[in-house]
Amino acid sequence: MCRHLAFLGPPVALEEVLVRPAHGLYRQSWEPRAQRYGTVNADGFGVGWYAEGDPVPARYRRAGPIWADPSFADLARVVRSGALLAAVRDATAPGADAEAAAAPFAAEPWLFSHNGAVRGWPGSLAGPAAALPAAELLSLEARCDAALVWALVLHRLRDGDELGQALADTVHEVAAAAPGSRLNLLLTDGTTIAATAWGDTLWYLAQPGRSTVVASEPYDDDPHWREVPDRSLLAATPTDVLLTPLKEPTA
Secondary structure, eight states, rough: OOOEEEEEEEEEHHHHHTTTTTOOHHHHHTOOOSSSOOOOOSSSSEEEEETTTTOOOOEEEEOGGGGGGGHHHHHHHHHHEEEEEEEEESSSSOOOOOGSSSSSSEEETTTEEEEETTTTTGGGGGHHHSSSOOHHHOOSSSSHHHHHHHHHHHHHHTOOOOOOOOHHHHHHHHHHHHTTTTEEEEEEEEEEEEEESSSSHHHHHHEEEEEEEEEOOOOOOOOOOOOOOEEEEEEEEEEEEEEEOOOOOOO
């Protein structure tokens, strides 16, 4: 369910990361090579990016497939950024939220995406949802599992958690409430990428001191791509990638 990607490095046109690679996110919308669940990611897409000197990212999202939007191809040709997060969506369940349900979700300096599905949604997350302030629940952007997972992550970020800690604690909470969920989460603030591998594929391509790409699957056949082990937390900058094992929640 879904494919996503984050990039940190020297400024490049969005198309250099998303469209031009032989198996880039654009092509993964109809022909992913490593997707375990679902076959076509045509239920929306989005990209968020950071402009130099502005910590708040811009977003472009649509409810339809990325290949059906000629405006995106034009935008991707001219917009340049050194930090971005993008996703193509295969919806867990039918809904009426349109582009509001498409990643990346955003608040303040953060961009977020969820590749996976919460088992037993929505009832399974009644407990975690009840612990959130009412104002945060009422401000949910969409009525899908990814939007609520984002609300749980965002609550922790606003409480002061680092990116990786916010993801790890949210995965632990959701996995305890909804065992069997797939929780590959991707988060950036424009300077750091944090991600979890929990039930689906995750890879990274690092050129130390230059750039780092974290993605659901490799966008080309470069032999330097490395797969992240399942049940892992990844933290990355353009100069370093750190992997930490994640523990299963106890009964």
